[in-house]
Amino acid sequence: MNQNFDIIIVGGGAAGFFTAINIVEKNPNLKVAILERGNEVLSKVRISGGGRCNVTHACFEPNELVKFYPRGEKELRGPFHQFCSGDTVEWFSNHGVELKIEDDGRMFPVSNSSQTIIDCFIQATQKLGIAVLTGQSVQSIFKKDNFWKIETPNENYITEKLILATGSNPKIWEMLQTFGHAIVNPVPSLFTFNIKDPRIKELPGVSAQVSVKVKDTKLTSTGPLLITHWGMSGPAILKLSAWGARILFEKNYQFTIFVNWLNEIDTDDAEKILKELKQEHAKKAASKKSPFGLSDRLWESLVLASNISDDTKWADLSKIQLQNLANQLTNSSFQVNGKSTFKEEFVTAGGIDLKEINFKTMESKLHENLYFAGEIVNIDAVTGGFNFQNAWTSGFIVANAI
Structure with a gap:
């Protein structure tokens, strides 16, 4: 038995929900479904920002905002002129969620809880009659005449327009490769x-x-x-x-x-400053008080690493010791041996090659009526609400195009 929808969105995360809601708000008569492989939706939203959901960043100028995206900087300029962080704030406000700006520019719901964002999305889908179907792991995607056919273990779906918002899901990327899309191999980013x-x-x-x-x-x-x-x-x-x-x-x-x-201070300037300190603090132990606004413990550690003992006075520092210290302060070399995940951030660099997407509509250049939203494409950002902003902007653009 086939279930028919006008539009199917695969992926029940931030991008999927935002796209679905915006589509039906603009076209209330469309029959829209979200397919989610897990048993619950919006799980990444729930844990993001330490459970507070870092919705976006208080950078309201599109040409500045793009600078936070190692991949996608050039491509996002146009989209951000259509829907930027200020539009995100307004959208959530219109949907009953007020956001606040923290000192570092990150924006969170005033409630300090990601549940507020989840409730907002769930209530909107219920109100708009969007079908949210969990436990629907996509096994295959076919293109048949003017329709897309999606198979899950327990159901077949037919739709005219297909939107993929599956994030870093290798299985979906593999399916897209069979459709001729190039995938930039995913590697960890943050x-x-x-x-x-x-x-x-x-x-x-x-x-x-x-x-x-x-x-x-x-x-x-x-x-x-x-x-x-x-x-x-x-x-x-x-x-x-x-x-x-x-x-x-x-x-x-x-x-x-x-x-x-x-x-900002280079090695030569640091050495000059150290020579002045040698005159000023002649009788004091060099390791004791940090003169550069560094923590005293860090200062002491760098002094000891410069072959200066704990009790050596400034006056007794040799030229070589001053050079060593200037070098430790401005050019400390450290050997990196491996990486660790940053908190619960799981951002990958990789995804659908950006050359294959029309960024005015987020539609595939290879297949009509196939759209992409969020991290499934080869776009990623530094931490601070920017990855979510990409989800909102791309979802908005898909909805507009449709």
């Missing part, structure tokens, strides 16, 4: 660096404003770095992991980074 090094061993929880670069590449990044039990994390590291997703994958996550703990 991760922290595993580093075993005596200089940071005792310093979990210490953070600093730094610049970091990966040896033998053009990868650089600046921002807060956080020392953890496993190594290094924080925005500066996560940005490197996102922009370097492919390069670091090819290096098998074995590489060297250089950290400038003083961020």
